[in-house]
Amino acid sequence: MTLPLLLQHLANALALGSLYALIAIGYTMVYGILRLINFAHGDVFMLGAYVAFYCVALFLLPWWASFVIAIVVTALMGVLLERVAYRPLRDSPKISVMISAIGASFLIENVAVVLFGGRPKGVAVPDILNVKLTLGAVSVMSVSLVIPICTFALLAVLLWVVGKTRTGMAMRAVSTDLDAARLQAIDVNRIISFTFGSGSLLASFGGILWSYKYPQLNPLMGVMPGLKCFIAAVIGGIGNIQGAVLGGFLLGAIELLTIAFLPTLTGYRDAFAFVLLIVVLLVKPSGLLGSRQVEKV
């Protein structure tokens, strides 16, 4: 393999990894707060892409306006999802909530098939993201560079919110001890809504960028990325935001580089994530950056 080709593969791996990271963060945030795997998260990702698509296709809005509207609308849908599918089951056994999550996922997918139609839709990629950048023998599309930049910017904002703001502090409190958080007069429901909202916002951000890089939509487009990003979150140590990002990049890199070096394995590309998951669970069950809480007596 030549160096320019390797660089090109690396650029693609970075872009795919960034998209995985954006989705994985949502899984990890929700799990951190509610100990719930939000199986419908991949479908929220799909909704984001569709909302942006329809803003352009139906309402003829410019792509950037559609982008903003789509992430806001999708964030609100994430909040609504928690309200109707998870909150009523807050005090029920974990398994009930999990089943509700799976149900919500199927519901969204099938409603999407009915509303949007099952046939794939082509996305008009904004011109600015569709520029071929050439440096020597390496050429990448501008969208592949924009994606990692967006991801790191969003990650920085998120880490600031979680680490430095009052709301972030409350999020960390709710995630470790729900009752103790209530005793500080924290509005736990508000914090949970905020968590779902921001996780869904990141997922829709990822979904829209995904549709610019792989410009085709279908109602089940969130299923496989959703599964893989859940795996990315587990690999990184679920509940840990940096871990989710690390897991996302790892997954993107392994997937694309294996294909690059061993093209005969291309048909197995979706299997790599699961193999990696098994290996990590065997070697370090808490995930790469996960830690077990030690209780002091």
Add this chain to the structure above:
Amino acid sequence: MLKVEQLSVHYGGIHALQGIGLEVPDGAIVSLIGANGAGKSTALRSIVGLVKPSGGSISWNGERLTGLATKDIVSRGVCLVPEGRHVFPNLTVDENLTLGAYSRRDRAGIAADREKVFGFFPRLEERAKQKAGTLSGGEQQMLAVGRALMTRPKILMMDEPSLGLAPLVVKMIFGIVRAINQEGVTVLLIEQNARAALEIADHAYVLETGRITLQGSGKELLAHDGVRRAYLGEADPVA
């Protein structure tokens, strides 16, 4: 005044509290003693709304608390230091204190209260930037009390503050309970250390398997034969 009337709590089939009544007058220290499983923690958890009572009423200065969300009860100045401290281990000491003041907006008042807490517990100031999970048990209890004070409570309820702590630390905590009370904060205390709890109390109740069986001033109960036999028997005097 905190007034609990005919309070009943069911956990599944278990009738944990069977219509208890108690009163905590403003400015008083009231203790609730009883064996493990008598329902002491359940009583306090119902008052702050963490447990939903199946009957009876709880009122605070005439206002009904039953049915309110915990955050609304706490912002009315009714505050609980839970059993086992429950500080946030992955947050720093400073952040734990900040969260105590979560519902407040008065920056100056919050800063003043933080100074006051550090005055009570200089150790916390030394460790302000440390994660609460790295503190010793005694320090965590200090932090739990400090965090509760940051809510600027009108009534401070404490669930087993001396549990598992060294006698010196227990003595310090009880000293601070007294100091807090002298500043006008009403105290409702649960303790397995019955002697210490009765010595400090203006009034005390004995709770047995979900019922109040005895009440009186701290002094009266200390001298009561039944109490001496059941709760003070082999206990080492601590306070």
